[in-house]
Amino acid sequence: METVDFDKLKPGMVLARDLFHSDGRLLLSKGLQLDSTHLRVLKIWGIGTVEIEDVSIDSSPSTLEEISPAVLNEAEDLTKKHFSHANVDHPFLRELFRICVQRRAKQLALQKPSEHNPGAISLEKTPETPAKPPAHVSIPKKDLASVLDKIVSLASLPRIISEIDRVISDPRSSAIDVADVIRKDPNLTSKLLKIVNSAFYNFSSRIDTISRAVAIVGTEELGSLALGTSVLEMFKNIPADLVDMKSFWEHSVACGAASRIIASYKNIANTERLFVAGLLHDIGRVVIYLNFPQEAREILLHAQRSNSLLHTTELQLLGFDHTQVGAMLMQKWQLPVILEQTAGYHHQPMLSQYPLEVGIVHIADILVNTLMIGTSGERSVPPVIPEVWTALRFSPEIFTKIVAQVDRQVAEAIHNLFGDGY
Ligand SMILES: [Fe+2]
Ligand SMILES: [Fe+2]
DSSP, X not given: OEEEEGGGOOTTOXXXXXXXXXXXXXXXXXXXBOOHHHHHHHHHHTOOEEEEOSOOGXXXXXXXXXXXXXXXXXXXXXXXXXXXXXXTTSHHHHHHHHHHHHHHHHHHHHSOGGGOOSSOOOOXXXXXXXXXXXXXXXXXXXXXXXXXXXXXXXXXXXXXXXXHHHHHHOTTOOHHHHHHHXXXXXXXXXXXXXXXXXXXXXXXSOOOSHHHHHHHHOHHHHHHHHHHHXXXXXXXXXXXXXXXXXXXXXXXXXXXXXXXXXXXXXTOSOHHHHHHHHHTTTHHHHHHHHHOHHHHHHHHXXXXXXXXXXXXXXXXXXXXXXXXXXXHHHHHTTOOHHHHHHHHHTTXXXXXXXXXXXHHHHHHHHHHHHHTOSOSSOOSOOOOOHHHHXXXXXXXXXXXXXXHHHHHHHHHHHHHHHOTTO
């Protein structure tokens, strides 16, 4: 066992003792293998030193040159599998492929061979992939009307969300009105203050009150953030036995953060709106997992066994997909049209009346699938729609910088939205 300073910690190291916060709470358990998310969270918690199982710290490779060609080849093979549905001849996906091979090679080099985890899939209770796809899967097709019935039976939107939406969409509302509505919910207030004081914003001085947050961040921006945080609160503790919901919301928060970062390169006024759009883009899947668990299990298994994209499998086996369900939910809740459009068209942004915003979420979703930050059930990198990429006019090289920003912001955003348990 060795005591290692925080700045010498590296992914792959194993905790030799339970790690406690100064107030006595257990943070991480003995035996846990640290990954980059743990390291970022340890930084947020201000942990100075950690007891690590005997490892040769200096033997951990920090550059690609130190990684053996065999490991690099393995990383490339695994990445090819992960990109089996992605159009890797496209410049954007070619760049993501390159970034992904590098990240995976570094991860593999830090793991013992027996611990390699190529998929990093967080789906629970899904058996090993068999060699051959099943002969057929038979699920009675549902019609969207029956889904709507199920959605109607979902818990209705908390009043605070409708109030926030009303106050931010009313041009006569002032910053004080927005602050007054948010203050009614102390839990929401403390979450928003944590977020505005985090790396997400990087303000130099501390923001202690909601009125100051509204003044500095902006009325619409803070209102959007409040809306997304409240919807997340509704769903975050839902027990769904098919899917690891923590992983689902990691994917969602990461997509929200990535959408917000990408939007900041396009001079979009309210980037928080894009955070919420990314946060809720796959919410239709939660409805499917909760209301059609049997069918959802078949869909997940079929997609896995036949190596198909999940949303096309949903359509094939169920007769509709999560994008239609998500859009219907947003409509039922009368949330802003942009959220309905993003939930409905993030796999086909050119069909949307907001191709720029929905296109940004499309790119962000592909990015976080590539980086494997959580999963909403999809196991592969989805293909990019070339027209969306062309319309956004990004250069692929900028994504090295965007990935670094996503890495820096996501762990903290997850911690702020979900608390210490994450
Ligand atoms: Fe999706
Ligand atoms: Fe997604």
